[in-house]
Amino acid sequence: MNHLYVHLPFCAHRCGYCDFVTVTNHDHLHAAYVDSLIRELDAEHDGSPVDTIFLGGGTPTRTALPDLLRLLEALPAAHEVTVEANPETITPDLAAALRGAGVTRVSLGAQSFQPQLLETLERHATPDDVRGAFATLREAGFDNVSLDLIYGIPGQTPDDLAADLRAAIELGPDHISAYELEAKPGTRFTIHHGDELARQAEAMEDYFERVVALLTDAGYRWYETANFCRDGKRAEHNLGYWLGRDYLGIGVGAVSTLGAERRRNTPKLSKYLRGDYDREVEPLDEATRAKERVMLGLRLDEPLPLAGIRHALDPAGLARVRQLGLAEHDEETLALTARGRFLGGAVTAELLN
Ligand SMILES: C[S@@+](CC[C@H](N)C(=O)[O-])C[C@H]1O[C@@H](n2cnc3c(N)ncnc32)[C@H](O)[C@@H]1O
Ligand code: SF4
Numbered sequence: 001m002n003h004l005y006v007h008l009p010f011c012a013h014r015c016g017y018c019d020f021v022t023v024t025n026h027d028h029l030h031a032a033y034v035d036s037l038i039r040e041l042d043a044e045h046d047g048s049p050v051d052t053i054f055l056g057g058g059t060p061t062r063t064a065l066p067d068l069l070r071l072l073e074a075l076p077a078a079h080e081v082t083v084e085a086n087p088e089t090i091t092p093d094l095a096a097a098l099r100g101a102g103v104t105r106v107s108l109g110a111q112s113f114q115p116q117l118l119e120t121l122e123r124h125a126t127p128d129d130v131r132g133a134f135a136t137l138r139e140a141g142f143d144n145v146s147l148d149l150i151y152g153i154p155g156q157t158p159d160d161l162a163a164d165l166r167a168a169i170e171l172g173p174d175h176i177s178a179y180e181l182e183a184k185p186g187t188r189f190t191i192h193h194g195d196e197l198a199r200q201a202e203a204m205e206d207y208f209e210r211v212v213a214l215l216t217d218a219g220y221r222w223y224e225t226a227n228f229c230r231d232g233k234r235a236e237h238n239l240g241y242w243l244g245r246d247y248l249g250i251g252v253g254a255v256s257t258l259g260a261e262r263r264r265n266t267p268k269l270s271k272y273l274r275g276d277y278d279r280e281v282e283p284l285d286e287a288t289r290a291k292e293r294v295m296l297g298l299r300l301d302e303p304l305p306l307a308g309i310r311h312a313l314d315p316a317g318l319a320r321v322r323q324l325g326l327a328e329h330d331e332e333t334l335a336l337t338a339r340g341r342f343l344g345g346a347v348t349a350e351l352l353n
Contacts, residue, residue, distance in 0.1 A: 005247055253267040
């Protein structure tokens with residue numbers, strides 16, 4: 001196992017669109033939660049170095065600093081250690097403490113630079129908070145900072161999107177993730193913004209093309225469907241997922257993929273704190289792993305090596321997709337063309353057995 005994910009669920013409030021495992025009003029439990037994480041880590045990992053670690057949330061940077069530092073201290077050595085951060089939580093002291101504790105990369109949840117869109121998303125950070133947090137991280141010496149953006153937000157126009165991309169590019173992050181807004185059916189957010197979400201869904205393809213055009217024109221490499229980087233700074237941890245590698249996830253609701261098994265810890269904080277992981281286990285046979293390898297591998301801009309996974313491909317589908325100019329392949333590898341990458345999942349579905 002070379003990749004370790006650590007989930008920190010605490011948030012100041014719940015943003016309307018968010019479907020991650022988070023809790024609010026539980027700040028008295030930070031110390032107990034970190035104790036539980038360390039207990040789970042000790043049980044699941046022998047302490048040997050790993051390639052990458054990702055602390056995700058929730059809002060990892062909301063965790064009380066002494067507890068967050070205690071956690072970082074207990075983690076195995078890794079050459080990439082990423083922490084997800086909400087802009088309003090970043091202070092010079094926190095940034096310096098993270099640097100001192102061996103964090104190499106920060107992923108900052110900007111989402112948008114338009115005040116009215118941030119309000120629609122129920123975000124607490126203002127555009128100035130995002131810019132300020134970014135500057136603070138740079139001043140603390142972070143040379144690998146990523147910005148998350150969301151598009152397809154109710155009320156967003158193509159000009160708003162262009163302005164967000166320009167604002168992001170102006171800051172000069174090393175990495176940008178640009179996600180389509182996913183709104184879960186039946187939630188308060190989805191019901192409230194129903195018509196506008198439907199209008200945004202119609203525009204998604206056009207937005208996606210604009211995102212890729214603007215970011216690649218600015219010199220970013222479109223190395224994964226929703227991810228862009230400069231100077232070779234791909235997200236090594238996420239690359240592990242896309243390359244179908246095993247990873248251990250610890251924490252409430254955390255998912256692990258280990259050999260022939262995927263498992264998910266209980267999403268209930270009280271159970272997790274008791275050490276009752278109540279894991280949901282999904283067996284992964286060879287055919288399923290090969291399929292996933294194709295679906296994830298084709299999101300990257302590198303050709304997918306076919307050794308050991310050819311059986312997942314439908315030869316007739318492959319011929320059709322090639323004829324349409326959506327994929328290229330030789331004896332050893334398969335890759336989507338730019339047009340194929342824009343169509344994404346639909347092309348992959350056609351290729352699979
Ligand atoms: C696990 S979230 C946590 C990040 C952090 N708490 C924040 O809000 O900035 C990581 C990223 O996922 C993206 N995200 C979260 N919910 C999303 C949704 N419903 N649709 C698309 N992207 C989403 C956001 O860009 C966010 O920064
Ligand atoms: S701060 Fe991030 S993790 Fe927390 S509710 Fe908002 S989007 Fe979700």
